[in-house]
Amino acid sequence: MALHPKGFDLSLQRITRLLEVLGNPHQKLPPVIHIAGTNGKGSATAFCRALLEAGGHATHVHTSPHLVNWHERYRIGVKGGRGRLVDDAMLADTLRRIAAANDGQQITVFEILTVATFLLFSEQPADVVVLEVGLGGRFDATNVISDPAVSVIMPISLDHQAYLGDRVELIAAEKAGIMKRGRPVVIGHQEFEAAREVLVDTAERLRCPTTLYGQDFSAHEEFGRLIYQDEFGLADLALPRLPGRHQYANAAAAIRAVKAAGFDVTEAMMDKAMATVEWPARLQKLNDGKLLAYAPAGAEIWLDGGHNPGAGEVIAEAMAAFEERQPRPLYIIAGMINTKDPVGYFRAFADIAEHVFTVGIRNSEAGLDPVVLAHAAFDAGLVAEPSGSAIEALQEIASRQLPDAPPPRILIGGSLYFAGNVLADNGTPPT
Template identity: 80%
Template structure:
């Protein structure tokens, strides 16, 4: 069996597929197994370049992308670890290139690292995510780079990446409710888990926080651990002015182009990245910031599909956007972005949504009340945890939206084509609710991340 979303049977995919059959899926939050395994491997996590360690409910992928863009704009090489992948496992590991753009890991190198880690584990109880995290440390310790940007998988305190004891900087992005069975059902409990990546005496950057309860936990933890901290809205900030991004911190002010990533929420994400890269000890010039705002990329997050096979199923001239945000907090920022698009160009908005059963669909859908013509709910291919499209349609209905279940994204696009008003502007279509669904769309469209 090929792992979900994999478009071709690569050598590394085959090795990971073997592990998927041997070890439990999902999460089992603990540091004991990964610590034991890393010890057998010679503790590669202690041989990394300066680490920017990123946690948060929303925005951690975007701030990771901005950090990478900033460093590469300055000629630095930056390894990048993210999860989950959208189409190919290789997306989780970008190897830094001095003076250039980091490249997804070579398949043979990746496969060999997976084999080495699996052999070192010797069949002992472990999760696949922990093995793949050990692969991160193997790859990033054995390829020279100026920095390593490592995104937390789930939570923080007991996430497998949290064996890093001396980060150049820890970054905590916006916190809201998600993964409640693992992290708690109140934002302050979730904040405490995310704050677990802070290490005594090492710098911390706290991104924009919607909830005061979360911010209080993060600030008090940083104070208790004597971490030099920078807090969005207090020590650094960013806002739009005359179509430009104005960034300010204690070091000065910069007048920058708006980020290439759409949505006002990206202003705060860009600001957190700038402050984080500075806190990690790198010189950040205004030229670097300008270049980064124009070059940053983050597939599957408010990404517009401008080419590919699926476009033929949509109405002519339609805008198709994809975004893997899947919790109420993500729904709010995505809906705000769609509303801002609407201010500039009025188009009817349709949603094509698939979700898994650990999420809050009603909370997600409520953010779109009053914006959406209709929601089409679809299954997520190969997912045992998907919400049945009929049940998901009922959740959309409970949030005040008109909804209908469909069999595939292509069918939903054809349904939108059938109801689109030829006298009006072509519709705007958002496909999302799950990174897994977005990965399937990118694979089916023939436009995987590179």
């Protein structure tokens, strides 16, 4: 981080040069499932991993950003078991070799980290790689993969407009850049017709075998079960362990992607994957940890790193569903970075949240000032005030708790970076 620029410089020239010096490790990988999208790509990655591991496949997984530790970006596959995060010695050795190969040339942090992905995954045996895109698609550093087993495009909405454009069709065109001629494509649920059309048109132009959510495969809840259906038939599964109705479509896209990548998928594998899938800071309920001591007794605490208007809508929908089942006052503790649309995010909660506390983000030059963020929440129709930390906000909520009132529901979110701060404070980093 001290040596290289932290921002994005969307080009493939630098990473291609460095990979060539290292012997092109990206060309020596097992089959790659390449996943892009504005929202849901992390969840789809988690579902793919759970499904493949349920089938006994050694599965390398790349995700970004990390929440607490850099190692979270690299999960090394284990045959017949749960993948493990890369250890210190292996990661340090990999980064030293990359630095030597780069020889002082200009390159960004994310490009270095992506080269580490390819070097690590090419040198450790596995059956498959699940590769999450960092930003966009067309010029993302991961897009040096020329022959993916399948390209997956998850829901597209407005985010990173400075880099990707200010209309969903422009963003869709960037995400569609991971599609490769003649290679299978799976298109997840798309709220915006304009985005859907761009994705389908691109896939057709590249003559990619394409399956589309809602047309070729789907999932819905029925009698407390998840019903998945595609051209191969119907499966009756446990509901996903990840809360929220939006996860049904994410799970469906992952199932269809693993099939499109050429893996046999049984109903038993799917059922086990729904029960074992894990994805920290995506509607994660904090059941233990240090922070619970600061909250009112009996409070529900949910953590979600969603940070754009599209994410706000699905999180708010989940909170409303929780409210239907068990009414509680909803408080929000939020931290966000300055490249996002805070008013658009908060607007989704205008009718359901009691109060918002805004907090700064540690170790981020891009964190929004809590006062500015509180004004954004106010502009979205919410009652809001700045707070010194998540702990101080929890203490303030506890001080307002009346003896005969139901314990509150507390949503902590607005940024994956903020979610990382919270997991670190709670003593529960991802493993």
